[in-house]
Amino acid sequence: MSIVEFLSSIVPFTQNELNDIQGHFKKESVPKNQILVHQGAICKTLYFMEQGMGRSFYTKENGKEITQWFFGVGKFMTSADSFFQQTPSLYNLEVLVDSVVFSISKEDMDQLFAKYHKMEKLGRLVTTEMLTKIVNKLNAIQFQTAKERYDYMLAEFPDIAHQVPLGYIASYLGMTQETLSRIRK
Amino acid sequence: MSIVEFLSSIVPFTQNELNDIQGHFKKESVPKNQILVHQGAICKTLYFMEQGMGRSFYTKENGKEITQWFFGVGKFMTSADSFFQQTPSLYNLEVLVDSVVFSISKEDMDQLFAKYHKMEKLGRLVTTEMLTKIVNKLNAIQFQTAKERYDYMLAEFPDIAHQVPLGYIASYLGMTQETLSRIRK
DNA sequence: GATTTCCTTTGACCTATATCAAAAAAGGGG
DNA sequence: CCCCTTTTTTGATATAGGTCAAAGGAAATC
Numbered sequence: 001m002s003i004v005e006f007l008s009s010i011v012p013f014t015q016n017e018l019n020d021i022q023g024h025f026k027k028e029s030v031p032k033n034q035i036l037v038h039q040g041a042i043c044k045t046l047y048f049m050e051q052g053m054g055r056s057f058y059t060k061e062n063g064k065e066i067t068q069w070f071f072g073v074g075k076f077m078t079s080a081d082s083f084f085q086q087t088p089s090l091y092n093l094e095v096l097v098d099s100v101v102f103s104i105s106k107e108d109m110d111q112l113f114a115k116y117h118k119m120e121k122l123g124r125l126v127t128t129e130m131l132t133k134i135v136n137k138l139n140a141i142q143f144q145t146a147k148e149r150y151d152y153m154l155a156e157f158p159d160i161a162h163q164v165p166l167g168y169i170a171s172y173l174g175m176t177q178e179t180l181s182r183i184r185k
Numbered sequence: 186m187s188i189v190e191f192l193s194s195i196v197p198f199t200q201n202e203l204n205d206i207q208g209h210f211k212k213e214s215v216p217k218n219q220i221l222v223h224q225g226a227i228c229k230t231l232y233f234m235e236q237g238m239g240r241s242f243y244t245k246e247n248g249k250e251i252t253q254w255f256f257g258v259g260k261f262m263t264s265a266d267s268f269f270q271q272t273p274s275l276y277n278l279e280v281l282v283d284s285v286v287f288s289i290s291k292e293d294m295d296q297l298f299a300k301y302h303k304m305e306k307l308g309r310l311v312t313t314e315m316l317t318k319i320v321n322k323l324n325a326i327q328f329q330t331a332k333e334r335y336d337y338m339l340a341e342f343p344d345i346a347h348q349v350p351l352g353y354i355a356s357y358l359g360m361t362q363e364t365l366s367r368i369r370k
Numbered sequence: 371g372a373t374t375t376c377c378t379t380t381g382a383c384c385t386a387t388a389t390c391a392a393a394a395a396a397g398g399g400g
Numbered sequence: 401c402c403c404c405t406t407t408t409t410t411g412a413t414a415t416a417g418g419t420c421a422a423a424g425g426a427a428a429t430c
Contacts, residue, residue: 060328066328080313080316080317080320081317081320084313085317113306113309117302117305120302120305120306120309121298121305123309124298124305124308124309124312127309127312127313127316128265128269128312130316131265131312131315131316131319132265132266132270134316134319134320134323135265135266135319137323138319138322138323138326141323141326141327142326142359143245143251143359145386145387146386146387165406165407165408166407166408167407167408174327174328175387175388176387176388176389177407177408177409178387178388178389178390178408178409178410179386179387179388181408181409181410182387182409182410185409330416330417331416331417350376350377350378351377351378351379352377352378360417360418361417361418361419362377362378362379363378363379363380363417363418363419364416364417364418366378366379366380367379367380367417370379371430372429372430373428373429373430374427374428374429374430375426375427375428375429376425376426376427376428377424377425377426377427378423378424378425378426379422379423379424379425380421380422380423380424381420381421381422381423382419382420382421383418383419383420384417384418384419384420385415385416385417385418385419386415386416386417386418387414387415387416387417388413388414388415388416389412389413389414389415390411390412390413390414391410391411391412392409392410392411393408393409393410393411394407394408394409394410395406395407395408395409396405396406396407396408397404397405397406397407398403398404398405398406399402399403399404399405400401400402400403400404
């Protein structure tokens with residue numbers, strides 16, 4: 001899914017607007033395992049995942065990695081907090097397979113928000129959708145058994161669930177890899 | 186904090202705009218324990234808490250109530266999902282003490298979003314802030330001990346933490362009332 | 371002020387999941 | 401195709417927090 005298709009699917013931009021907006025995005029190929037943003041750095045770029053997949057994760061004091069979110073095709077990938085408030089990112093942003101992304105800087109994005117009311121609306125809608133998803137995850141984590149949480153994962157990220165190491169999923173779901181391994185049977 | 190003060194603190198509206206916007210909100214006094222939205226109903230109204238406090242909660246099959254969020258002075262109170270997507274609410278919305286709210290309907294809100302680019306921006310910013318807070322709660326729930334979670338609660342809702350029944354807080358934090366009681370010592 | 375209802379604490383026991391350790395399986399590069 | 405690394409599975413043991421039950425306190429109602 002191209003960024004133009006994505007934008008159009010949410011808010012009805014004119015062709016001219018789409019051209020202008022698209023001009024602010026830069027298409028990039030990113031090789032597997034590349035880190036787009038490091039924990040502690042300020043995230044200056046928003047990415048749209050055209051092809052591939054990624055995750056955000058942080059490293060605990062004990063060195064263990066905790067996956068915080070997965071990003072599939074057709075999603076915006078960023079450390080939302082860090083990008084929008086320009087504060088140090090709590091997470092690393094990593095591409096999990098060879099991917100193609102469209103990137104845009106904070107300044108350009110702000111410009112688009114300011115220029116197009118419709119873009120601001122799109123921003124609001126996308127943020128609302130993200131909010132809903134996080135609430136879903138929260139409910140899963142807080143009130144469901146390990147087994148049910150895995151089912152939630154399969155439902156939320158069907159395409160991703162079978163393509164990443166078990167440990168990534170386990171930490172995303174707030175359980176150990178051993179537990180997840182036992183559950184899958 | 187009045188709604189006008191709140192709006193102005195986020196986006197610089199003109200006096201005319203503020204007057205127009207304020208005209209769409211209705212001031213209401215709501216008595217303690219009143220339910221503003223019932224689980225399963227579509228939430229048609231957004232509330233701004235001028236005075237008082239509230240919570241969202243749902244009732245599990247076994248009859249137990251789970252608090253999902255607390256709303257203090259100067260916050261918007263709604264079942265975000267239900268309000269923005271007009272889908273059945275997963276939660277009840279309840280006022281915990283005698284309160285004063287400003288209410289606005291979905292239609293009026295959409296009108297304001299459409300009329301004022303700045304309002305759309307405000308919507309985006311408020312949603313982003315909420316997103317950040319939910320992520321914080323998620324981290325607390327997922328990776329912290331019961332003791333640390335209580336500390337998070339005290340930090341996030343200092344004014345509310347000491348004014349509501351222990352059970353409300355316990356379920357919000359994903360633990361039993363007994364556990365929370367033991368922790369507080 | 372007494373009574374009833376609600377809220378909080380305490381105690382004994384239990385269970386899901388964590389931890390630690392190691393074996394088994396899968397995958398990738400030369 | 402083999403070796404080395406990474407990932408997954410399995411086993412044994414430990415523990416935070418849950419569950420159930422009941423006693424104390426507090427506070428609303430009459």
